[in-house]
Amino acid sequence: MKTIIILGDGMADLPIEKLGNKTILQAARKPHIDRLAALGRSGMLKTVPDDMPAGSEVANLAVLGYDVKAVYEGRGVLEGAAMGVELEADDLAMRCNLICLEGDRIKNHSAGHIPTEEGRELIAALNEELARDGLRFHPGVSYRHLLVIRGGDNGLKLTPPHDVPGTPWRDVLPEATTEKGKVTAQLLRDLIVRSQDFLATHPINLRRIAAGKDPANSIWPWSAGRKPRMKTFQDLFGKTGAVISAVDLLHGIGKYAGFRVIHVEGATGLFNTNYEGKVAAALEAIRDVDLVYLHIEAADEAGHEGNAHLKLQCVEALDARVVGPIMEATAAMSEPVALAVLPDHPTPCALRTHTHDPVPFLIYKPGMTPDAVERYDEQSALAGGFGLLHNGEFIRALFAD
Numbered sequence: 001m002k003t004i005i006i007l008g009d010g011m012a013d014l015p016i017e018k019l020g021n022k023t024i025l026q027a028a029r030k031p032h033i034d035r036l037a038a039l040g041r042s043g044m045l046k047t048v049p050d051d052m053p054a055g056s057e058v059a060n061l062a063v064l065g066y067d068v069k070a071v072y073e074g075r076g077v078l079e080g081a082a083m084g085v086e087l088e089a090d091d092l093a094m095r096c097n098l099i100c101l102e103g104d105r106i107k108n109h110s111a112g113h114i115p116t117e118e119g120r121e122l123i124a125a126l127n128e129e130l131a132r133d134g135l136r137f138h139p140g141v142s143y144r145h146l147l148v149i150r151g152g153d154n155g156l157k158l159t160p161p162h163d164v165p166g167t168p169w170r171d172v173l174p175e176a177t178t179e180k181g182k183v184t185a186q187l188l189r190d191l192i193v194r195s196q197d198f199l200a201t202h203p204i205n206l207r208r209i210a211a212g213k214d215p216a217n218s219i220w221p222w223s224a225g226r227k228p229r230m231k232t233f234q235d236l237f238g239k240t241g242a243v244i245s246a247v248d249l250l251h252g253i254g255k256y257a258g259f260r261v262i263h264v265e266g267a268t269g270l271f272n273t274n275y276e277g278k279v280a281a282a283l284e285a286i287r288d289v290d291l292v293y294l295h296i297e298a299a300d301e302a303g304h305e306g307n308a309h310l311k312l313q314c315v316e317a318l319d320a321r322v323v324g325p326i327m328e329a330t331a332a333m334s335e336p337v338a339l340a341v342l343p344d345h346p347t348p349c350a351l352r353t354h355t356h357d358p359v360p361f362l363i364y365k366p367g368m369t370p371d372a373v374e375r376y377d378e379q380s381a382l383a384g385g386f387g388l389l390h391n392g393e394f395i396r397a398l399f400a401d
Contacts, residue, residue: 155181
């Protein structure tokens with residue numbers, strides 16, 4: 001049986017007063033996802049151990065059945081793989097955001113979702129200004145970039161900028177957690193301050209300010225690590241796969257997992273992404289591989305913005321423009337296709353960051369005996385037949401006969 005996982009990044013939430021104390025998933029109109037829940041079986045999945053960062057890098061590895069405590073090496077190394085950056089054994093790689101500061105506080109983690117072309121031009125300028133032998137910035141997509149330090153030490157405490165909107169930036173600067181980490185921590189603090197001085201007068205930022213847009217007026221490094229040692233998905237589960245996403249993180253996970261990485265024109269990671277193009281790519285890929293991992297980022301970004309109305313729209317678009325067409329197309333295929341729908345982690349609008357809470361999931365396989373759950377949301381899934389799963393149990397349940 002073939003399998004498609006539809007991953008709505010960050011779409012789980014907390015009850016919201018203006019939605020009648022319902023969560024986004026409870027309030028959204030999503031007839032196709034609810035239909036799958038009624039036909040299949042539901043449960044809750046703990047994707048992130050309480051003692052690990054509640055990030056998409058950990059959560060998506062866990063959804064795919066990896067032992068996250070054994071393979072996790074930070075987000076930067078995964079995104080580096082997607083960018084084609086070859087890391088040496090002593091390289092320390094980390095995500096490097098372009099962020100927006102307002103006064104002495106972090107306004108947002110994305111510099112107002114700066115376009116990729118502008119972000120890459122700023123990264124090139126930062127390389128000319130700040131890079132040196134053994135230290136280099138690598139351009140990614142939008143605000144998401146990479147910093148590699150040869151010989152850097154990972155005895156660090158680095159704060160993800162999406163965790164601390166509104167916080168004074170000086171309060172969350174890189175810190176050393178070991179004696180060896182002090183040199184690297186000081187280097188990162190110096191880079192942040194120097195980047196602010198340089199970016200303040202860059203022509204791109206001056207134009208953005210004049211147009212009423214958020215400037216990219218600081219870098220922010222976080223989630224550092226070294227090249228991970230991951231088995232391929234084929235080695236672990238005997239299955240081939242493909243990943244479809246707008247973000248380098250998922251492309252990097254896919255590369256280490258041995259998946260085919262599929263890029264879709266117009267995939268933005270936001271509400272305006274090319275849903276139809278991603279669906280078409282998924283339906284084409286499932287003819288050639290055992291598993292398609294279809295990642296939709298939009299709800300997570302809306303959660304980080306604290307925008308409940310936009311997040312509701314993102315979930316409804318996922319239902320109407322992704323899940324519905326996939327249900328219709330796979331039902332007509334000669335080989336049965338199992339479908340799963342879930343987020344990687346919650347991104348509550350009230351908190352504007354990820355949490356460690358379990359997420360609701362559903363699994364539908366043609367001919368399976370359903371449980372009593374008839375809707376897909378955080379409360380309904382508590383009564384699902386799978387109960388609460390951990391540590392690779394989701395992927396094993398998905399592949400079980």
